[in-house]
Amino acid sequence: MAKTQKDLKKxxxxxxxxxxxxxxxxxxxxxxxxxxxxxxxxxxxxxxxxRLIMLDKxxxxxxxxxxxxxxxxxxxxxxxxxxxxxxxIMNFIRNESWKMGEFKIKNISRFYNLFLRILxxxxxxxxxGLIMGLNxxxxxxxxxADIAVKIMGKMKIKMLPEIIKGRKSVAKVIKxxx
Amino acid sequence: MEEKENNNSKKIAYYPGCSLKxxxxxxxxxxxxxxDLLEIEYEExxxxxxxxxxxxxxxxxxxxxxxAARNLLLADKMGLNEILCPCISCYNKLHKASYYLNNRGxxxxxxxxKKRDSIFKALNEMGFDTEKDFNIKVYSIIEFLNLQKELIGxxxxxxxxxRDENSKGFSILNSLKPVCYYGCAMLRxxxxxxxxxxxxxxxxxxxxxxxxIRCEDFQFKTECCGAILSLTNKDEVLRLSxxxxxxxxxxxxxxxxxxxxxxxxQNLDLRQxxxxxxxxxxxxMPIFFITQILGMALGLSPEEVMLNKLFVSPAVIGKKx
Numbered sequence: 001m002a003k004t005q006k007d008l009k010k011x012x013x014x015x016x017x018x019x020x021x022x023x024x025x026x027x028x029x030x031x032x033x034x035x036x037x038x039x040x041x042x043x044x045x046x047x048x049x050x051r052l053i054m055l056d057k058x059x060x061x062x063x064x065x066x067x068x069x070x071x072x073x074x075x076x077x078x079x080x081x082x083x084x085x086x087x088x089i090m091n092f093i094r095n096e097s098w099k100m101g102e103f104k105i106k107n108i109s110r111f112y113n114l115f116l117r118i119l120x121x122x123x124x125x126x127x128x129g130l131i132m133g134l135n136x137x138x139x140x141x142x143x144x145a146d147i148a149v150k151i152m153g154k155m156k157i158k159m160l161p162e163i164i165k166g167r168k169s170v171a172k173v174i175k176x177x178x
Numbered sequence: 179m180e181e182k183e184n185n186n187s188k189k190i191a192y193y194p195g196c197s198l199k200x201x202x203x204x205x206x207x208x209x210x211x212x213x214d215l216l217e218i219e220y221e222e223x224x225x226x227x228x229x230x231x232x233x234x235x236x237x238x239x240x241x242x243x244x245x246a247a248r249n250l251l252l253a254d255k256m257g258l259n260e261i262l263c264p265c266i267s268c269y270n271k272l273h274k275a276s277y278y279l280n281n282r283g284x285x286x287x288x289x290x291x292k293k294r295d296s297i298f299k300a301l302n303e304m305g306f307d308t309e310k311d312f313n314i315k316v317y318s319i320i321e322f323l324n325l326q327k328e329l330i331g332x333x334x335x336x337x338x339x340x341r342d343e344n345s346k347g348f349s350i351l352n353s354l355k356p357v358c359y360y361g362c363a364m365l366r367x368x369x370x371x372x373x374x375x376x377x378x379x380x381x382x383x384x385x386x387x388x389x390x391i392r393c394e395d396f397q398f399k400t401e402c403c404g405a406i407l408s409l410t411n412k413d414e415v416l417r418l419s420x421x422x423x424x425x426x427x428x429x430x431x432x433x434x435x436x437x438x439x440x441x442x443x444q445n446l447d448l449r450q451x452x453x454x455x456x457x458x459x460x461x462x463m464p465i466f467f468i469t470q471i472l473g474m475a476l477g478l479s480p481e482e483v484m485l486n487k488l489f490v491s492p493a494v495i496g497k498k499x
Contacts, residue, residue, distance in 0.1 A: 018289040037402045037418050069411065072232070073362035073402035078376055085368065091239065098237045107410045112233035119234075119245075123227045125196035134409060144412075147448055151201065156487050158200040166248070169304040170227045173244050177237050 003100045008058045011096050015053060019092045025082040026050045032076035032086050042066040046076045046086050058093070067094045068105040098177070110137050116178060120171035123164030127157055188260070189219040190317075191253035193272065195265035196228050202265075202440035204484035208469035209264055209319065211483060215476045216329055220262065223253045229271040232406045239274075240293050244300045246275035250314050251306045259312070264319040266363040266439045272316045273370055279312040318364060319438050321373055323468070324381045330472065331388035337477050347474035350485070353495045356466070357396035357432040358382035359422065361403060361442045376400070382436065382468060389475035394430040398422045403442045408449065416456035419445045423453060423461045433495050435465045443467060447489045464492045 016023060032046040033039045043064035044052060052061050061067060067090045076086040094103075103109040114133045118126050131148070135141050151157050164170070192213075198206035213220055230245040250272060253261050263269040278294045285291045298308045323330070342348065365376045374381045377400065383393045401422055404415030423446060426432045437443050446453075447465040454461055465488065473483040485492060 014289070018287050037404070038414060041414060069407070069414070071362070071402050071405050071407065072235070072367075073405075074366035074368070075362065075402070077368065078366045088368065091236070094236050095238050105410075111410050112237055115233040116230075116237070119228050119230065123225075124199075125228045125231075127196075127200050131409075146451065150448060150489055154487055154489070156201055156203065158203075162196075162199060164227055165225050166227060166304070170245065170248070172303070173241065173300055174234075177241050 003059065003062065003102050007096075007100055008056075011058050011093065012053060012056065014096075015089060015092060019088050020085045022082070023050060023053065023084055023089070026054075026080075026084050027082065029081060031079050031081060035075040035079050037073060037075070038069055038071060041069060046090075049090065050084065050086065053089070061093060062097055062102050062104065065105060066090070067097070068103065068108055070094070107138055110134070113178065116174050118161075120174045120178075121167070122161045123167035123170045124162045126161040128159060129161065189221060189258060191256060191258035191261040192220040192222045193226055193249055193253070193261055193263045193268060194222065195263070195268040197265055197440045201444060204470065204487040205264065205440050205443070205467045208467055208473050208478075208483040211478055212469045212473050212476065215473070215478070216326060216333060218326070221256065221258065223249055223261070224256060226252060229268045231267045231271065235271065240296060242271050243275045243278055243293065244297050246271040247279060247297055247301055248304060248306075250275055250279060250312075250316075251301060251308075254312065254314065255306075259314050261314065261316045262319070262322050263316055264438070266318055266361070267441065269316060269318040270363055270367050270370065276312075276314040276316050277369060279308075279314055282311065318370075319469070320360075320364060320381050320385070321371065323385050323472075324373065327385055327388055330385065330476075333476055334389045340477065345479070347478065347480050350480060350492050350495070351391065351471070351474055354391065354434050354471075355394060355432050356391070356434045356436045356471075357394050357426045357430045358386070358399065358468075359396065359426070359435050359437045359442060359446075360400050361437070361439045362400060362405075363439065366400070382438070385468070386436070386471065389472060391471065391475065393436070394432045396426060396430050396432070398425040403445045405441055405445075408445055412452075413456065415445050416449065416453050419449065420453045420457040420459060420461075422446065423450070423463055424457075424459065427461060427463060433463065434492070435463055436468050436471055437465055438468050440467075450490050462490055462494045464488055464490045464494065466492075 030047045036046050039045050044066045070090045074087045097103050135143050194206050226249045230242040234242040263272050278297050301308050360379050404418040408415040443465050470483040
């Protein structure tokens with residue numbers, strides 16, 4: 001499902017109606033960006049994201065890496081002098097992009113997908129399966145091999161998955177989003 | 179005083195989360211041992227599920243709240259409405275879910291109310307009764323230990339006569355020159371109780387003061403370590419975690435770090451060799467869980483708090499001094 005102009009307009013409306021009605025209080029001081037641990041890596045910095053939304057350029061945000069890499073560390077929101085919930089805005093756009101099938105960074109969406117599939121199967125996360133699965137899917141079989149050796153040396157991992165009784169109801173909740 | 183003892187005799191639900199059952203088993207074991215020492219009664223939530231953590235929350239806030247809420251209602255079924263949730267990522271998800279369960283009235287807008295309705299509907303389909311009024315309180319480990327500060331101090335003093343200052347545990351504690359690292363998720367997320375200063379929290383230092391452990395000032399206390407990007411964009415984690423280790427050693431002059439988040443711990447400890455390689459540095463800083471330190475101060479041996487599971491061995495402290 002690709003994004004349409006209507007979708008983009010709806011995202012902005014929802015942002016203003018429900019997520020951050022006071023977005024226009026932002027006066028571009030840049031404090032969010034100054035604190036952001038990933039500002040150097042983002043194609044658009046947190047303050048630019050807010051400006052892009054105001055300029056109706058949500059498609060530009062969806063085509064850049066920022067909202068997908070965002071760590072949700074909340075420094076931006078906690079330091080904003082105008083109390084704009086920047087991190088909630090980023091999360092909303094990220095959630096919407098998943099709905100539209102527009103999650104731009106493929107290795108991350110692959111990780112989320114695999115994570116949820118494992119969760120649906122067992123009801124809990126299963127680290128060996130997750131890590132090996134990611135290496136297979138990304139084609140980098142020996143990624144973090146050094147770390148795997150260390151973990152195995154100390155047996156600091158549970159090799160068999162923990163399976164819960166309620167896994168079917170967990171799977172049912174997850175199914176809608178896969 | 180009497181009231182406090184009543185509080186302590188109240189049983190609490192324990193939600194360890196997936197990591198603590200696997201790659202953070204040392205955190206889990208040391209928490210359980212410290213709770214036992216403090217005579218705090220707890221019971222693991224029966225048949226708990228993964229809270230969904232970052233993947234679920236980045237996909238849909240409704241999904242993550244529904245997954246987390248199931249655990250709260252399982253605890254409620256056990257007759258427990260206070261839940262200790264040491265993993266800070268789980269804590270945030272469970273805390274958010276408790277907001278929807280506890281507030282039946284008007285929420286801040288229509289979208290939030292719709293979200294609550296659909297969480298309740300999903301829980302009903304799982305067979306839970308959502309008609310009753312809930313009053314669920316979720317604690318992070320530091321918020322919880324902070325409330326037990328006096329008790330920790332009391333136990334520590336009680337043990338004074340029995341203390342063997344030459345034991346292995348104490349020789350490690352005596353050689354510590356630590357910083358406390360809080361990471362990003364304890365106080366900053368919207369809605370969580372602000373029981374400490376957001377920019378310069380001191381609750382870990384205050385808890386540790388009760389067992390005579392002094393900590394150095396630390397500028398990077400609440401910087402983010404890069405979290406789960408370690409699985410998809412590792413370089414970012416190696417850079418951010420490297421800055422944290424550097425500041426601890428160079429600016430604070432610390433020889434060790436005390437943390438409470440297993441993801442921070444994993445990034446800083448397990449990946450320290452990778453961090454050194456990436457940043458061309460030579461850090462060798464052991465990263466302890468706060469409950470490992472508390473446990474040893476209350477008389478447990480290093481083995482009992484699983485210090486042998488740390489990748490950067492605490493033995494490096496002794497060597498350097």
